[in-house]
Amino acid sequence: MDTHIADAISRPCLIRLTERVVCLRFETMKVVSALEAVRCLLDRGRISPGDTVIDSSSGIYAYALALACHRFGLRCRIVGSTTVDETLRLQLEILGAELERMPPSGSLELDQNRRVRRIEEILREHPEYHWMRQYHDGIHYLGYRGVAERIAEEVGTAGLTVVGGVGSGASTGALASHLRGYSEEVRLVGVQPFGSVTFGGQHVSDPDIIIAGIGSSIPFDNVDHTLYDTIHWVSFEAALAGSVELLRSHAVFAGLSSGAAYLAANWEDSLDGEGTVLFVAADTGHRYAESVFAHHRRARDVRGLAPHEVDTVDGLAHPWSRMEWGRRPPE
Template identity: 50%
Template sequence: MFDHIADAMKQPDVVRLDRNMYVLRFEMMKIYSALEAVRHLLATGVVQPGDTLMDSSSGTYGYSLALACHKYGMKCRIVCSTKLDDHVRRQFEMLGAQVDRVEIPPGPMVDKMDQGARLRRVAQILDTEHNVHWMQQYHDEVHYLGYRECAEMLQKEFGGEPLTLVGGVGTGASTGGLTTYLRELNDDVELVGVQPFESVTFGSDPVEDPVASISGIGSPIVMRNVRYELYDRVHWVGYDSAVTATTDLFRRHALYAGMSSGCNYLAARWEAARDPGRPCLFIAADTGHRYTDTVYSRPQGEARVEELAPRCIDSLDQLAFPWSVMDWGRRPFHPVSKENPS
């Protein structure tokens, strides 16, 4: 029995989809990191009961933080973009969160300007208000802590056998946290990161996606929670390929998931075929409901997923749209942001 709905919602399911391909399916993955981060900050005295916990988010982290604040009796403030769905905004507010929308003039650069504008608003709030703690999901390693529990569950599920984990990089905390704790328990865990084009995180920012940027798994700013030395391989996936994979995941396996899940599924299909004797587990971080009117409303006629194949490259200057893959080799990387990284 759970004491709060957030504790129940964070629990994932492991589902076998093919001979050696599995999915780690969440209702909302970032609840893991938000719950443990808030608990840890209270236990260590970094924040006090009743303080306001704030972060920039237009997606699942904002919802996860609102749930964590609801559980622990903290005030919550979410700085978001105007792209935030009204249904989600109302849920934030009913959970007690204050929603601070950042207006950006319409135009072709709106997606690229969004994250930097939100962070500038965060800085303004910190300068003018008291008892507000910025959670810094992008930078504070406290967000790694919650994934120890999930790693221990996976260790029991797979019995310590070799494992390839595929996941969207995003802030770095989910794939980084899971892999860090899994490797403490099992020395044969490969980590495969998935990125969109136009993200500075693994250096794909010079390559433009002509359709749209995929939110949630990449960024125009430098995120300090990304530990590059953890990653064995990286896939870069374009928007149209992601749509094809996301809808195929639903049609073929009845898994209604978000766009990052589709990207991970596409990469995992390639990884599983590459080494048929090795279990390959990809992350489905949330459900597909945010994409009902976009990804899932696309007309029939996209390319079949079997027709998609990556370009295997040896260096970042060979990156090519719509899908590239490169052995990363757990090496360091120092991205340069065009936005304010603070």
């Protein structure tokens, strides 16, 4: 029996959707990394109960870190973006986390840089705070070891392809790192939004939205490009279609990045008739009710969608592009 809700939330569900496609479904994925990172920092003596930890977040990590702090008796401070909605704000407040939201910005790059600058200002005032640095500290890889062990045990690693958002690099990158301890042949397929700098797609913008959680307008040190075999760039329009189809066909109510990963996973499955394709559904669909699921009637039929196959990022095109990355470093 669990003694804290964070422990329960940190365990994902494994759902076999078809003979070869499996969904790794989290309620809130970043609880896995935040919980283990905080536990490790405590064990190493870098922080102690009662200390304050701080980080920047567009939403999901804020909740994960607040739960980890509640679990271990720490104070939590978040510099958040305007994407932190009222439901999350209330949860953070009641959990005892201090949230400072940045003013609205028309640029994701400006928003992310502004949040980092604000953290640096706070740290100058409070050097005793510990900055979690979710985008840059490899400690966030540790929590996925147990998830990888479970995948290896229940799904196996022979012919396995893992598909999911790149984001900070500490989810799909960590899973691949741990799974390749069982088999170096495990393939990793990363999903990016158009406009993200991580794999060089910043020159193609998305007129609707940059999909939160899987892309970035600033470089992330936790992303190891040499782990990724293939990259898919998915637009809001295509990700919306994937999210709606995932719910309609399999009753899995998951977020926008999950819809993008589902779309990419089905395509990878269609290319190779052997092995298992496992995709990551990072969160539930609740915070996307108005922005995504309310528009389900206009969602495109996923059967009519296919990626543009490109050799270089110069060829990226909406609504969906795919490139063999080949585990190489960034250009």
